[in-house]
């Protein structure tokens with residue numbers, strides 16, 4: 001496993017992180033969740049990503065139990081706050097009240113005294129940015145959080161936050177967590193250039209497009225049994241990508257992966273890691289074999305010719321519009 005700095009910070013993260021959205025506390029039983037976490041650890045993954053909202057807070061509990069007994073200093077544990085974790089008006093968003101309450105819940109569920117990275121899961125239009133950033137800074141001073149970052153914020157939102165942090169002397173954001181894959185490149189036009197200039201890096205989600213880039217979903221065929229597309233929760237998220245034209249083009253990536261001696265999942269993960277502003281690709285898994293497959297992308301460097309062939313195959317199914325980075329227009 002190779003390691004990269006998180007933004008301009010001194011923190012190192014594993015190039016491949018393990019994330020537990022959809023899976024822990026929901027799609028997979030606890031034994032499978034534990035087996036995936038231990039496969040990740042065995043393969044040298046040190047960075048783990050979760051969120052308070054995943055599986056209605058159960059995902060953090062499952063991860064906390066799975067990591068119990070592992071030397072804390074050998075791990076980087078990332079979580080997030082914003083989406084609702086309860087029914088009340090203050091059980092959501094980025095107010096000082098919810099941030100302070102949510103972090104305590106996350107620490108309890110994760111069985112740790114601190115998280116390495118605390119991320120604003122979306123931009124909260126109903127809370128002054130100063131309030132959120134001061135609360136984040138207070139958590140850093142309290143030692144509950146070591147670094148702060150955001151997820152799915154636009155370049156403009158990140159720039160506004162950095163300006164306030166610099167004026168107020170708050171801890172600066174070190175990372176952005178966007179969706180990024182060879183199919184979804186919306187960060188390339190605005191978010192990445194700003195982050196390169198300002199010392200933030202990307203920790204990217206769904207690098208395998210939720211399984212689509214493994215090539216296991218065939219055009220015109222039912223989804224394979226046990227896959228995310230057949231899971232009641234997962235199918236709602238992956239559905240958008242199960243388009244026959246897109247799936248047909250993904251099949252055409254197979255010779256490119258084969259020529260390099262890579263699996264399709266490894267090609268997809270290596271593709272995001274080729275971007276120097278990406279610190280880590282967060283992969284999900286329902287089975288330990290998937291983790292063992294995906295981690296082998298660490299250290300693989302795709303050449304220009306491979307990148308060109310991928311672009312040629314995918315053509316206009318690639319999404320590049322920076323306007324697709326969006327947070328809810330009102331607090332959920």
Ligand SMILES: NC(=O)c1ccc[n+]([C@@H]2O[C@H](COP(=O)([O-])OP(=O)(O)OC[C@H]3O[C@@H](n4cnc5c(N)ncnc54)[C@H](OP(=O)(O)O)[C@@H]3O)[C@@H](O)[C@H]2O)c1
Nearest residue numbers: 019020021205206207208209210211227228265283284285
């Ligand atoms: N910040 C955000 O808003 C946000 C949003 C989404 C995700 N995330 C983070 O990013 C992480 C990863 O997201 P993701 O789970 O969508 O990532 P992904 O790695 O693109 O997809 C993972 C899923 O693809 C399938 N898969 C993975 N490797 C495979 C392989 N080698 N062969 C066949 N199938 C394979 C598995 O599903 P099946 O076996 O069920 O098919 C697995 O659960 C999340 O856990 C979370 O930490 C963040």
